[in-house]
Amino acid sequence: MPDMLVKLYELPDFAGLLDELRGAGVEIRPAFSFEKRIVGDWITAHFSASWAAEAERGFAATPVSTLVAVEDGILLGFGSYDCTALGFFGPTGVREDQRGRGLGTALLGACLKAMWDKGYGYAVIGGAGPVEFYRKAVGATVIEGSVPGIYRNLLKAQPLEV
Numbered sequence: 001m002p003d004m005l006v007k008l009y010e011l012p013d014f015a016g017l018l019d020e021l022r023g024a025g026v027e028i029r030p031a032f033s034f035e036k037r038i039v040g041d042w043i044t045a046h047f048s049a050s051w052a053a054e055a056e057r058g059f060a061a062t063p064v065s066t067l068v069a070v071e072d073g074i075l076l077g078f079g080s081y082d083c084t085a086l087g088f089f090g091p092t093g094v095r096e097d098q099r100g101r102g103l104g105t106a107l108l109g110a111c112l113k114a115m116w117d118k119g120y121g122y123a124v125i126g127g128a129g130p131v132e133f134y135r136k137a138v139g140a141t142v143i144e145g146s147v148p149g150i151y152r153n154l155l156k157a158q159p160l161e162v
Helices: 015-023 033-046 049-060 103-118 131-138
Strands: 004-007 026-030 066-071 074-081 088-094 122-125
Touching (some): 004 131, 015 026, 033 049, 033 066, 033 074, 049 088, 066 103, 074 103
Parallel strands (some): 088 122
Antiparallel strands (some): 026 066
């Protein structure tokens, strides 16, 4: 999967979508530091331990750079930035039964807006899975020659030796 580049100075306005979700009872917000284990366990259960480790990095940032979508105290999705590498968006994910509500787009928009507010001009979407989604949602463009990008020579899990 290629990396993609987003011009943060040309982001669409996500305020309407965020207001619509808020009206439906969904809050998109930075996670609180005391929610780190809840969020990490949830990401591991719904996606992977490696995504959880990346997103948990966001809890060390000020402000926290892992955002959550929450409805009635239930975690529906997350989005992170500055976790995999500085200037990178991701990982991000929405619970399978909640897809199609605009949560992924809202989390993407909120994260990218936070990056713009922090002073970035561009963001990299690392190992972008749904290329067409990112192209349509934020005008992201594929970075040619970016596979595997920074995701090369990664550690593989091995049995622990005692």
